[in-house]
Amino acid sequence: MLEIRNLHARISEGREILKGVDLAVKAGEVHAIMGPNGSGKSTLAGVLSGKPGYEVTAGEVLYRGRDLLAMPADERAREGVFLAFQYPVEIPGVNNMYFLRAALNAVRKQRGESEMDAGQFLKIVRAKLKLLEIGDDLLQRGVNVGFSGGEKKRNEVFQMAMLEPKLAILDETDSGLDIDALQTVARGINALRGPERAIVMITHYQRLLNYVVPDRVHVLSGGRIVKSGDKDLALELERTGYGAYGDAA
Amino acid sequence: MSALAEIQPYVEAFNARPHAPEPAWLARHRERAMRRFGELGFPTRKQEAWRFSDLRPLQGAAFPPTAAAAEAAPADVAPWRYDGAAHRLVLLDGVFAPRLSAIGDLPKGVWLASTAQTLRARPDLLEPALCESDALGAQPFVALNAALFADGFVLALEQGVALESAVEIIHLGRSAGRSSQLRNLILLAPGSRATLIETYAGEDAHWTNAVGVVAVGAGAALRHVRLQHEGAGAIHLGHGRVELGRDARYEGLILSLGGRLARTDVDVKLDGEGAVCGLYGATLLRGEQEGTIATVVDHAAPRCTTREYFKSVAAGRSHAVFLGTIGVRPLAQKTDANQLSKNLLLSPRAAIDTKPALEILADDVKCSHGATVGDLDEAALFYLASRGIPVAEARRMLVEAFAAEVIERIEGDAALRAHLGRHVARWLAGGVA
Numbered sequence: 229m230l231e232i233r234n235l236h237a238r239i240s241e242g243r244e245i246l247k248g249v250d251l252a253v254k255a256g257e258v259h260a261i262m263g264p265n266g267s268g269k270s271t272l273a274g275v276l277s278g279k280p281g282y283e284v285t286a287g288e289v290l291y292r293g294r295d296l297l298a299m300p301a302d303e304r305a306r307e308g309v310f311l312a313f314q315y316p317v318e319i320p321g322v323n324n325m326y327f328l329r330a331a332l333n334a335v336r337k338q339r340g341e342s343e344m345d346a347g348q349f350l351k352i353v354r355a356k357l358k359l360l361e362i363g364d365d366l367l368q369r370g371v372n373v374g375f376s377g378g379e380k381k382r383n384e385v386f387q388m389a390m391l392e393p394k395l396a397i398l399d400e401t402d403s404g405l406d407i408d409a410l411q412t413v414a415r416g417i418n419a420l421r422g423p424e425r426a427i428v429m430i431t432h433y434q435r436l437l438n439y440v441v442p443d444r445v446h447v448l449s450g451g452r453i454v455k456s457g458d459k460d461l462a463l464e465l466e467r468t469g470y471g472a473y474g475d476a477a
Numbered sequence: 478m479s480a481l482a483e484i485q486p487y488v489e490a491f492n493a494r495p496h497a498p499e500p501a502w503l504a505r506h507r508e509r510a511m512r513r514f515g516e517l518g519f520p521t522r523k524q525e526a527w528r529f530s531d532l533r534p535l536q537g538a539a540f541p542p543t544a545a546a547a548e549a550a551p552a553d554v555a556p557w558r559y560d561g562a563a564h565r566l567v568l569l570d571g572v573f574a575p576r577l578s579a580i581g582d583l584p585k586g587v588w589l590a591s592t593a594q595t596l597r598a599r600p601d602l603l604e605p606a607l608c609e610s611d612a613l614g615a616q617p618f619v620a621l622n623a624a625l626f627a628d629g630f631v632l633a634l635e636q637g638v639a640l641e642s643a644v645e646i647i648h649l650g651r652s653a654g655r656s657s658q659l660r661n662l663i664l665l666a667p668g669s670r671a672t673l674i675e676t677y678a679g680e681d682a683h684w685t686n687a688v689g690v691v692a693v694g695a696g697a698a699l700r701h702v703r704l705q706h707e708g709a710g711a712i713h714l715g716h717g718r719v720e721l722g723r724d725a726r727y728e729g730l731i732l733s734l735g736g737r738l739a740r741t742d743v744d745v746k747l748d749g750e751g752a753v754c755g756l757y758g759a760t761l762l763r764g765e766q767e768g769t770i771a772t773v774v775d776h777a778a779p780r781c782t783t784r785e786y787f788k789s790v791a792a793g794r795s796h797a798v799f800l801g802t803i804g805v806r807p808l809a810q811k812t813d814a815n816q817l818s819k820n821l822l823l824s825p826r827a828a829i830d831t832k833p834a835l836e837i838l839a840d841d842v843k844c845s846h847g848a849t850v851g852d853l854d855e856a857a858l859f860y861l862a863s864r865g866i867p868v869a870e871a872r873r874m875l876v877e878a879f880a881a882e883v884i885e886r887i888e889g890d891a892a893l894r895a896h897l898g899r900h901v902a903r904w905l906a907g908g909v910a
Contacts, residue, residue, distance in 0.1 A: 277863055278859075278862070280855065301859060301862040301863055302861075302862040302863075302867050302871070304863075305862065305864055305865035311863050313860070313863075316860070317859075317860040319861070319875070319878065320882070321875075321882055322857075322861075322875070322878045326874075327866075327874070330870065330874070331861075331865050334864075334866050334867060334870075335864075335865045370878075371860075387864065391864065
């Protein structure tokens, strides 16, 4: 599904942050990428999703055999790559429902599916809202406008559930959530696990991994993956901290 | 063209105008106004109020008033109609078109008719529409309008009359190389209330020069929408003069979408204590369009409120201008006024000039103003793209949201907001590259 080879990237005109990342994620797998602050976690998410402001200086990323980095961000999304934002963006004046329908229809069009009619759309929306315990009123507001931190994160997972991506990248989706919200979000993520889908969770803490158990855990430090293992690696990190990996954070 | 050659076609049109039986006072008024236009000539960039305006599309050719109105069918009016309006008056090339209009049943105390009809039946109503400043002021196009106008509309409400359904005026300017000189009058007697939607449309290189006089009496309230969606070759000049009495409320919204050269001037005088004025507007421009909004708000009485909120979007090689002045006279203590101009510059070849100004001569007031010019929010664009929405559509959505913020100022009338939103969407369908 996803193959990252020797990826080097920097902030445009800035210092290098990713210094040779290698990672392979197969369909059906859930991977966790953990690491201290400043290790390059968010840069990796940004580069994979096509966020402006980064520059790839070496290496390549293959997504389902295609050169992911050659695709503009909107095309990546239509091809099935989804990024759950660490800080979802507020867009006043763009209605949440209108936005979601535009996104879903863009993705469906790419898959060769017909546009969804309003009734069908609403039915699916209702079901997914229930899964993530989001009130209907949220849909009438502007995108992320007036949402609490927890609502924003749930809304990200809700969008993911609606768009049914092939590759989901979750950037610190667990941060800032209380335990109830964390469980709700985890339920949303688990509902999406399947043999056709790969999920990459980027997180600082092990907490989320109690609820979404990963197949593989990687430690990103100093812009490289320095250790990989199974779910027990996350537990070990929780005990020992990141100190052993070149950062005290 | 030289200055004299520029005004010559209009002088000739004035001299050749058909001598309709008009009251003597009106004929005198026209003569004085025409002389004034001759003295003033076309404005130049040396004049502060016109320094950002490129009048070449207007000065490069003559636009005499239409001799005979073009043909139009109901289907030509249909795209502009607001379904929420119960009374519709249509003007074609500056002249009342009864067959296209649907005035409907007017409640007692409401007068809605063309200016020419009003002149025949109720000349008393019309006198206030023509004022000293036509012949003495510094506005050449207002003077020219006073000299040449043939028609327009008059809406007059008697004391205490509340008109529940909206009144709609649609003007189609269809004759290329000709002008429509419209003189409109809106008179709300004390305690009355109305909603008025003026729509200006047309396809050709037609010049519409519309002057509207609005008087809102004590405790009366007017919601006044002005939608300009003329064709890409059109020239539109609109000048509104608004006077508010004690505790009067005026809410004016300008949506300017069309025209090669479009300028709307609004002068408001808050003349009675406690009057409230809201002025809102959005100008969307692309290609070679130039769009100007110029407002002058005069606080001449204490305890009045002004809220001004204007936005512009400039794509392509277009040019958006906002000139806004709020003046507070020494007597106008406890004035509460603010003014905000927000602008989106979508192309490196587009230009935006915004000039908000306060002139405060009273000491106990609350006044503020501000202006911003920026591009679309990069983070929002990426967020939309990251959900698969193509970049062009994402840009369109953000521009739509930008304009929607102005339309939302019309509180409590979802149908009217939706109507204006559809016009914005229609404009956006043409692209914002």
